[in-house]
Amino acid sequence: MVLLSFNLLLMLGVVSLYQKLVKMSDAQRIEAITRKLVSVKSVNGTGGEVAIVETVEEILRSFPIFQMHPEWVWTQKLPGDSLQRKNVFAFINKENATRTVIYHSHLDTVGIDDFGAIKQAALNSDELTAYFKNYSADSDIQKDALSGDWLFGRGALDMKSGDAVNLVNLLYYSEHPEEMSGNLLFMGNCVEENDHSGAIAALAELEKLKKQQHLSYEVAVNTDFISPKYAGDQQKYIYYGAAGKALTCFYIKGIETHVGNTYAGIDSTLVASRINTLINNNPEFVEEIPGEEILPSSCLLLRDQKDFYNVQTAKVTHLYFNTFTYQRPVYQILQQLKEAVQSDCAELVAELIKKQAAYLNKLSFPATEDKRQLKVFTFTEYLQSLRQAGVQVEQLMHDFWEAHADMDKREVGFALIDYLDKQVNDSTAKVVLFLAPPFCPHNSVAKDSAVYQKLQATLTAYGQTENFKMKQFFPYLSDSSYLAIDENEEEIGKLAENFPLAEQIYPLPYAKMRALNIPAVDIGVFGKGAHTWKERVYKPYSFEILPKIIRDFTTKVWKE
Missing domain, CATH: 3.40.630.10 (Zn peptidases)
Known part of the structure; x- marks a missing residue:
């Protein structure tokens, strides 16, 4: 040569x-x-x-x-x-x-x-x-x-x-x-x-x-x-x-509190850490396809939204994973992750309540009724809860996009949920699971x-x-x-429901993919x-x- x-x-x-x-x-x-x-x-x-x-x-x-x-x-x-x-x-x-x-x-x-x-x-x-x-x-x-x-x-x-x-x-x-x-x-x-x-x-x-x-x-x-694949592999x-890829995202809102009253809150970074430990590199969530390299989810971002120092716990944290897909439709993967996170968050809240009760008892303080909750939604479920509360979701989403069209595609979903949440102005701790670009079928x-x-x-x-x-x-x-795309029209529809502003930030020509095949x-x-x-x-x-x-x-x- x-x-x-x-x-x-x-x-x-x-x-x-x-x-x-x-x-x-x-x-x-x-x-x-x-x-x-x-x-x-x-x-x-x-x-x-x-x-x-x-x-x-x-x-x-x-x-x-x-x-x-x-x-x-x-x-x-x-x-x-x-x-x-x-x-x-x-x-x-x-x-x-x-x-x-x-x-x-x-x-x-x-x-x-x-x-x-x-x-x-x-x-x-x-x-x-x-x-x-x-x-x-x-x-x-x-x-x-x-x-x-x-x-x-x-x-x-x-x-x-x-x-x-x-x-x-x-x-x-x-x-x-x-x-x-x-x-x-x-x-x-x-x-x-x-x-x-x-x-x-x-x-x-x-x-x-x-x-x-x-x-x-x-x-x-x-x-x-x-x-x-390994040393000496010829x-x-x-x-x-x-393989496909979904960017599975978690908007995490806790209950902020002063560090001097730390047992009273729900620290969003703690919730994010739990979710990361639950999902990151966990083979329990992967598909079983004999002989294939089936990889678990990997964390690509975990970041609280505090932009300066103070002694308040972080109210909001952003988290997302690279999640490979192989044969299962994405909406099923989202549902599986939601159920796992929901169970883990319930355990976390129970632990927090137990720790505060033990702390109060140790100091001989009177017990208090602890009503803390940590709700877990998919994006479409979250929108439905807002509609039930009388929020004009579609108009607000339109207004948001008009003002944020230049935002990084990965940040749009987080910012939209934050914007919608502030319209309700509730103090409920929540996790909202959604998708962001890129999505590879x-x-x-x-x-x-x-x-x-x-x-x-x-x-x-x-x-x-x-x-x-x-x-x-x-x-x-x-x-x-x-x-080409293996997922059918119904499965893509369920995916799109949980992809905030997908048509604006990442319009995929699913019909063309299916027609070209x-x-x-x-x-x-x-x-x-x-x-x-x-x-x-x-x-x-x-x-x-x-x-x-x-x-x-x-x-x-x-x-x-």
């Missing part, structure tokens, strides 16, 4: 890019494009997301087929996006064909601050390789750097190498049209690393293209990364579905489907050289979640250290074997 220097790639003009690529093997092409993409800083939430799309578009337009058909490459701006980010598409049309395979990948990355003292080298694969060759603090990464088989850099694994695989396979078919019996669509998405806005917006483009070209989307192939994991390909069987047959053919293991759910968050699989690049400064992709598999696997699978899918 030819090692292309970083400086050479910086000088590699896009106009002459194809002239450089045409002399290379596919593996060399993938490495060249990966290095070029890594050199473009495209951190999520920055203008670099625009720069990387423009770079990919320029690469595509250097291919002869797209110089002949420039209309086959286009971009789609995200509606209302302050950074003017966009998706990029490229389509190769096979005359009279309807069967279409989608290659999709995301173009943004996480930040580079974790590189610390070598931050300036985060986008320079050669400089990082040289650094890690002398990095004795981690023998594994030092060995990888010395081998020459690994490519380093932010995004090298997640997932600019995956972008490069898709681009080179697109180029391959443009040079070998006789091997095509169907259409090929490349889709490069922005904003994957947090809100998935790129993939969501792309649904409209997919729908439009399908109608205009009379396409049948047979499968979408994502090349998002895979990694070893298996390559291929996924025929995507779960989906998977049925084992009796043609897509599954063709994927299985493809992998079997490589069984002598690679050890593959098919898994149902890609264990990380994925844009593939939005290409594109089977999605992940056949990804292989590497280590994603989202860390030690991120690296393994070249022999990712650049040499993987592209052929994807092409063989594509060929099978195109055939009836």
Whole structure:
């Protein structure tokens, strides 16, 4: 494999890019494009997301087929996006064909601050390789750097190498049209690393293209990364579905009190701590799916709402979890969490009452009637309780949104509940469970489907050289979640009831997802250290074997 220097790639003009690529093997092409993409800083939430799309578009337009058909490459701006980010598409049309395979990948990355003292080298694969060759603090990464088989850099694994695989396979078919019996669509998405806005917006483009070209989307192939599960793991994991994700949120209002009368209140931070202990990393709440990596909820935020020092206990605390979903509908998960929290909160109040009674008795103070309560609601139950109290909920929600449209999406639900609660001005302690962005639906390909069987047959053919293991759910968050949805209309309706202002802050085109219903699989690049400064992709598999696997699978899918 030819090692292309970083400086050479910086000088590699896009106009002459194809002239450089045409002399290379596919593996060399993938490495060249990966290095070029890594050199473009495209951190999520920055203008670099625009720069990387423009770079990919320029690469595509250097291919002869797209110089002949420039209309086959286009971009789609995200509606209302302050950074003017966009998706990029490229389509190769096979005359009279309807069967279409989608290659999709995301173009943004996480930040580079974790590189610390070598931050300036985060986008320079050669400089990082040289650094890690002398990095004795981690023998594994030092060995990888010395081998020459690994490519380093932010995004090298997640997932600019995956972008490069898709681009080179697109180029391959443009040079070998006789091997095509169907259409090929490349889709490069922005904003994957947090809100998935790129993939969501792309649904409209997919729908439009399908109608205009009379396409049948047979499968979408994502090349998002895979990694070893344990030291020495040589298996390559291929996924025929995507796990979902819900951000399960808890608005917690206690009964504030002076620290000199601490037994009289309900400290919202104590309630939050109990809920965190109950839910965080608790396997009792996970689904049972044999052989799959089913992960428990993880706490992503726990923060009281005091903004200055005083000797009053915290009245309100915010708490939310990343909660993966696999087969169960989200509304059932919410109900399960609500019931568990309700039981735990009842125990907590009983403990608090008991502690205060013991304290008073110890001081020979007269016992008092303790009527403290801690109510637990889902969001829709909370709204119903307000309506029963005569509160004009819909008007208040409208007024709130008019004044808070620029608020962070994660904060909207908390602020709305706080706003509504102040209209009632009661002193009741409460926990309100709701959802906030992002929400990623779960989906998977049925084992009796043609897509599954063709994927299985493809992998079997490589069984002598690679050890593959098919898994149902890609264990990380994925844009593939939005290409199909397993939950039905009724289940989505129950979910939406507990998603405050969902249509305003995170409108998801559920009908489009259901109508498109594109089977999605992940056949990804292989590497280590994603989202860390030690991120690296393994070249022999990712650049040499993987592209052929994807092409063989594509060929099978195109055939009836």
